[in-house]
Amino acid sequence: MGMKTKITVALSGLNNTDNPGPGVPVIRGIRESEYFDPRIIGLAYENLEPAIYMRGVVDKTYQVPYPSEGSGVLINRILEIHRRDPIDVVVPNFDAELYAFMRSEKVLEDAGIRTFIPTLEQFEERHKEHLPEFGKKYDLHVPFSKSITGLDEIRKLKDDFEYPLMVKGKFYDAYLAYNEEQVRMHFNKITAKWGVPVIIQEFIKGTEVNVVALGDGRGNTIGAVPMRKQYITDKGKAWAGITLDDRKMLDLTSEIMEKTKWRGGMELELIKSHRNELYIIEINPRIPAWVYLAVGAGQNLPEAMVKLALGMEVKPFGTYEVGKMFIRYSYDLITDLKEYEKLSTQGEL
Amino acid sequence: MRIKKNIAVSDSGFVFNPTTGDSYSMNQVGREILNHLTNGRSLEEIKAVMTSEYDVDAASFEKYYFDFLSMLRQFELLDDGDEN
Structure with a gap:
């Protein structure tokens, strides 16, 4: 085999915390590539995102502004980094960032930065608040749901829903509520963090199962690995899981x-009902934090995504190993104040 | 009565259902009964073997046997003609 292709990939989601981002597992997949010799640039929103300080994972980190400061501000920062430290591919790992990257895909491409992200239309129509229309349009099972924007709408929920029901934020957070009072409580908690609308969703009884997948934009599935969470944190995050057949x-x-x-x-977040029917409860428009399980089971989806971003032909993965497990762990790394200081004052490390 | 085709049972008695991701541990007796089931033995045959091997009367064995089967069914390990 010849020399590996050198490539620089920039990515976010370095928060390997109890609410883990996909950054580190995506990086691990790319680093294990037999085709690429990658240099990894981390894009950090917070100074204490763990992967910033993980040697051998991220080669260089730049601070970036939150997308809430305006998508132009974020993209300009990426372009500024690119001028000094050229980026071949950028992998945005947060839902909230995607708007900025989708809108600026052309600008980035003209500058020589490739992405492989959904179109605005694809992103919009699978949104939690649009899931019922999505189900109707594509003839798929989805739970009944409704978006609400005010507390006064909570009383009327009993006309359309049976309790318990799910109360969900636009981007994150999901709570089960058994009565109006609990809906009110969750509504307040969610709107304080994510704003409106809040999505009220029918509660489907069954087992939650998930799929990580990669689409090529032409209707083909490049890879897909189904998983069941075996250990869930109190934030609802998968801390252990197993691949399914x-x-x-x-x-x-x-x-x-x-x-x-x-x-x-x-x-894909799915509920398998007791009658063995699959309901789509959420479609997340990005690689999840547990993607390294897919890599471990034989489908290096992060590497395949980088290849697709570069316009390379990628053959669909045929299989994966069933019964592969991941178990996440926490680990304390030691670093010096100087590193933290450098990132905080100069915006890079 | 059969165990679903895709269910893996190891020599140690570890049972893995790859469709649900669930796993279970079985003791020696459970493993033996499961082996008989896998080999297509009837209740009468299994009962004869088990009552001669163990200190258990036929009526008690039958009770435990059906308990065991309903547990397997509840865990969705039995093939009742439901694909997947």
């Missing part, structure tokens, strides 16, 4: 990819 989940994934012509990474 489930034809129905894979067929559903292919169906979604084919119908939407999805471009990029995707996480």
Whole structure:
């Protein structure tokens, strides 16, 4: 085999915390590539995102402004970094960032930065608040749901829902509520953090299962690995999981990819009901934090995504290993104040 | 009565259902009964073997046997003609 291709990949999601971002697992996948010799640039929103200080994971980190400061501000910062430290591919790992990157895809491409992300239309239509229309349009099982923007709408929920029901934030957070009072409480908590709308969703009884998948934008599924969470933190995050052998989940994934012509990474959150029906409760428009399980099971989806971003032909993965498990762990690394100081004052490390 | 085709049972009695991701541990007796089931033995045959091997009467064995089966069914390990 010849020399590996040198490449610089910039990515966010360096928060390997109890609310883990996909940054580190995506980096690990790219670093294990037999094709690429990557240099990894970390894009950090907070000074204490762990991966900033993880030697051998991130080669260089730049601070970037939150997308809430305006997508132009974020993209300009990326372009500024690119002028000094050229980037081949950027992998945004947060839902909240995607708007900025989708809107600026052309600008980035003209500057020589490639992405492999969904289109604005794909991103919009799978949104939690649009899930019922999405289900209707593509003939897929989704729970009944409704968006609300004010406390006064909570009393009327009993006309359309049976308790318990799910109360969900636009981007993150999901709570089960057994009565109006609990809905009110969760509504306040969620709006303080994520704003409105708050999505009220029918509660489907069953087992939650997930799929990580990659679509090529032409209707093909490049890879897909189904998983069940075995250990869930009190934030609802997967701390351990196992790959499943489930034809129905894979067929559903292919169906979604084919119908939407999805471009990029995707996480499907599904409920398998007791009657063995699959309901789509969420479609996340990016690679999830547990993607390294897919790498471990034989599908290096992060590497495949980088290849797709570069316009390379990628053959679909045929199989994966069933019964592969991941167990996340926490680890305290020691660093010096000087490192923290450098990042805080100069915006890079 | 059969165990679903894709269910893996190891010699140690560890049972893994790859569709749900669930796993279980079985003791020696459970493993033996499962082996008989896998080999297509009837209740009468299994009962004969087990009552001669262990200190258990036929009526008690039958009770435990059906308890065991309903547990397997509840854990979705039995093939009742439901694909997947």
